[in-house]
Amino acid sequence: xxxxxxxxxxxxxxxxxxxxxxxxxxxxxxxxxxxxxxxxxxxxxxxxxxxxxxxxxxxxxxxxxxxxxxxxxxxxxxxxxxxxxxxxxxx
Amino acid sequence: xxxxxxxxxxxxxxxxxxxxxxxxxxxxxxxxxxxxxxxxxxxxxxxxxxxxxxxxxxxxxxxxxxxxxxxxxxxxxxxxxxxxxxxxxxxxxxxxxxxxxxxxxxxxxxxxxxxxxxxxxxxxxxxxxxxxxxxxxxxxxxxxxxxxxxxxxxxxxxxxxxxxxxxxxxxxxxxxxxxxxxxxxxxxxxxxxxxxxxxxxxxxxxxxxxxxxxxxxxxxxxxxxxxxxxxxxxxxxxxxxxxxxxxxxxxxxxxxxxxxxxxxxxxx
Numbered sequence: 001x002x003x004x005x006x007x008x009x010x011x012x013x014x015x016x017x018x019x020x021x022x023x024x025x026x027x028x029x030x031x032x033x034x035x036x037x038x039x040x041x042x043x044x045x046x047x048x049x050x051x052x053x054x055x056x057x058x059x060x061x062x063x064x065x066x067x068x069x070x071x072x073x074x075x076x077x078x079x080x081x082x083x084x085x086x087x088x089x090x091x
Numbered sequence: 092x093x094x095x096x097x098x099x100x101x102x103x104x105x106x107x108x109x110x111x112x113x114x115x116x117x118x119x120x121x122x123x124x125x126x127x128x129x130x131x132x133x134x135x136x137x138x139x140x141x142x143x144x145x146x147x148x149x150x151x152x153x154x155x156x157x158x159x160x161x162x163x164x165x166x167x168x169x170x171x172x173x174x175x176x177x178x179x180x181x182x183x184x185x186x187x188x189x190x191x192x193x194x195x196x197x198x199x200x201x202x203x204x205x206x207x208x209x210x211x212x213x214x215x216x217x218x219x220x221x222x223x224x225x226x227x228x229x230x231x232x233x234x235x236x237x238x239x240x241x242x243x244x245x246x247x248x249x250x251x252x253x254x255x256x257x258x259x260x261x262x263x264x265x266x267x268x269x270x271x272x273x274x275x276x277x278x279x280x281x282x283x284x285x286x287x288x289x290x291x292x293x294x295x296x297x298x299x300x301x302x303x304x305x306x307x308x309x310x311x312x313x314x315x316x317x318x319x320x321x322x323x324x325x326x327x328x329x330x331x332x333x334x335x336x337x338x339x340x341x342x343x344x345x346x347x348x349x350x351x352x353x354x355x356x357x358x359x
Contacts, residue, residue, distance in 0.1 A: 002296045004331035013329060014290065059291065063265040067236035068203075077202035080126075080168050082232035 196226025
């Protein structure tokens with residue numbers, strides 16, 4: 001564990017930043033809905049991951065919700081890029 | 092402040108970045124071999140790249156009195172072609188004697204494919220046979236969890252490898268425990284979007300301690316910030332950390348890991 005000798009108020013430090021990011025997420029959801037793209041698996045994965053905000057270890061659980069949970073290597077890489085959500089996640 | 096940049100792809104940065112980093116307190120920069128943004132067409136492309144990492148780039152950094160070190164490998168994004176990958180691995184021992192080489196890296200996985208895994212295994216074998224430090228790239232985004240588990244398990248199962256000589260990079264909240272519990276070091280990469288922000292990286296330090304963690308910018312040709320490490324130090328100051336703790340995280344920790352290679356000459 002690591003702690004500062006003089007601990008700062010984390011709400012004071014980070015509230016405005018978190019508030020701005022929350023509004024950005026809300027605006028993103030409005031935008032996607034307006035554009036009729038809510039069926040995109042990445043959007044669905046994001047909506048699903050939002051449920052993790054009601055858990056403990058929220059950051060870890062959001063990352064887990066967006067991850068490929070399988071354990072075996074895939075047959076071959078068909079792309080180099082990752083997209084941020086596991087495309088095969090059951091809906 | 093003084094700091095080490097343990098992971099930066101300076102071949103894709105401007106000379107101005109060297110000046111800026113030195114001005115901010117950088118005392119050494121370490122450059123793992125990586126993907127150029129396109130696939131090289133032959134082993135000769137890697138020969139030229141390894142010469143760049145061990146000759147040209149150290150000279151460019153030296154103009155700013157900045158020690159430059161490198162890690163060598165073929166990155167996992169080019170590991171799908173087993174023939175090419177093996178040609179590159181066979182060439183690496185010719186470069187291991189060069190005075191700025193720290194070890195084998197950044198090896199690892201990208202899409203967690205069978206061929207990437209085979210080449211990772213062969214890189215680990217190369218490191219074991221030549222008693223080299225290992226620096227590991229873990230996959231991006233949705234592939235990171237699975238890839239980190241595969242990588243850590245593979246290395247743990249090789250009894251020739253001392254885990255304290257392995258650094259698993261690009262860890263996040265869902266992978267840090269797996270790495271630390273395995274006795275390895277972890278790298279927190281400070282990216283604006285796809286990896287860790289400074290506040291999250293500091294949260295991880297607060298949860299897991301600073302003993303075997305470092306921070307890096309991994310700046311390259313993509314969206315990245317060459318001063319991300321000193322910016323994170325500033326974030327620690329904002330949270331109330333003193334200069335000694337900041338020096339431990341940003342200077343003494345990386346020096347402790349890197350000094351396991353006798354080529355690394357910076358002293359804490």
